[in-house]
């Protein structure tokens with residue numbers, strides 16, 4: 001079976017096509033998101049994983065809403081998203097219920113529907129990475145889990161009626177191997193990722209009958225604002241390069257492509273799943 005991947009320029013958007021030749025018959029699979037809408041939470045700057053996913057969603061034709069956390073990040077996110085025609089930019093700290101509700105209310109009035117939700121939000125207080133995990137404070141635990149895991153629950157609940165209006169939807173959240181392995185210095189963020197992955201499965205079960213899929217992407221290390229706050233991050237990059245089957249680190253674009261796939265109809269039979277984009281690192285015994 002021969003296979004080619006084509007990108008066809010259709011005005012503003014890029015239509016991704018996969019052509020498979022099966023005994024002379026051509027079958028075409030497309031990722032054409034024109035008429036679809038998405039909410040992307042977690043863009044801080046051009047290195048953010050959320051931005052890598054958003055760029056591909058936009059190129060495939062989706063209209064996007066973005067949220068930023070606080071005035072500090074507003075101008076950098078605004079600079080990135082303002083060239084994207086028809087996009088919305090809204091403030092949202094996921095600790096603030098009123099802001100969360102306002103985001104979905106605005107999307108309802110502006111878009112009238114929601115097809116995709118990208119959750120790419122995480123935070124743990126700096127000191128929680130700096131000392132042994134057994135010193136994790138009650139407050140640090142609460143904050144880390146509330147921002148990095150719990151936030152997917154209200155966001156999915158608020159997205160639900162808008163996705164029902166769209167006839168179904170797809171939600172993705174970003175996770176990491178520390179959800180299931182002991183990763184030195186990752187500490188309480190590993191606990192948060194374990195909770196996030198359970199939340200993904202539980203939501204996938206409950207939202208499945210509404211034709212809403214919920215999946216996670218477990219990414220290998222990528223140099224971002226948050227990642228650089230993890231002590232020894234550069235060492236982690238070297239370990240991956242040495243031990244991963246592909247003998248290299250992943251790229252932002254590779255996570256973006258996995259996001260585009262999971263959100264699109266090409267992944268229509270996949271829900272409650274964690275897809276690893278880590279150059280195969282997680283399969284290794286040592």
Ligand code: NAD
Nearest residue numbers: 042043044048049069093094121122174221222224225226
């Ligand atoms: P990033 O710093 O670019 O993104 C993190 C985002 O979380 C920022 O936009 C920040 O504003 C947002 N955020 C933090 N607290 C918030 C709050 N209270 N309300 C709203 N937003 C808040 O870093 P990133 O690496 O792109 O992180 C995105 C996701 O990817 C995170 O879930 C992270 O854990 C996950 N991840 C990252 C890596 C990596 O190596 N970079 C690997 C695996 C998973």
